[in-house]
Amino acid sequence: MEQTVEQKLKALYELQTIHTKIDKIRQVRGELPMEVSDLEDEVAGLETRIQKIKADLDDLEDSIISRKNMIKDALANTKRYETQLNEVKNNREYDAISKEIEIQGLDVQVSEKKIKEFTFEISNKTQVYEKALFDLEERKKDLEVKNSELENIKSETQKEEQELTVVADEAELSIDARLLTAYKRLRGNAKNGLAVVTIQRDSCSGCFNQIPPQRQLDIRQHKKIIVCEHCGRILVDEALSGEHPVEEEELYS
16 A cells, blocks of 8 residues: 555654664764774883883983993092002103093093983983873773773674664665665765754754744645755654655655
């Protein structure tokens, strides 16, 4: 039996409602994997940063040890040169040894200065290192929570989505093939997946452009399939749970 326009609109609106529920499920699930991926990247980045800081700290510690050894050697050389100083035979030898003692003293001063610089740098890097460790533990906790949420949503929504998909497939069977094709085309072109929308506050709830009162009356009478002249969505009366009137054939062009 040929469907009335009202029956066709009601079927389309019901199909849109089902598809909207599926879209929302996919949207919720679709955001979580991105959040999980972002957290995984952040954790990996923090781990790399921590390794780099740890390597820098190890290098600084090695540099301090090296400088301390240089101080030991310089002090040992100074002591040896001071002993030689007592055994010099002329002024030239005295001046040469005195110069070496002076050089060793300068080496000690330079090494002591470097040790202070390295120690200060270690202190700063240690704070950064500890902050990075703290951040890493926090991100790992966040990742664990998000992974758990994702697994829960997958287990909870997968069945619901499958059931809704079956219902949607069954609902499509009651819709004229050409009208269904037009619906799918509109839905595919809409960013939010809405092909059938209602009137909200005298406006199309798809694009929010105002609908003249006479067109609203036409929509409520369910006598014609009417699309929004601004966005092309099919307009239905909310009572079915929608500006210029068009012939059905215009939807399929």
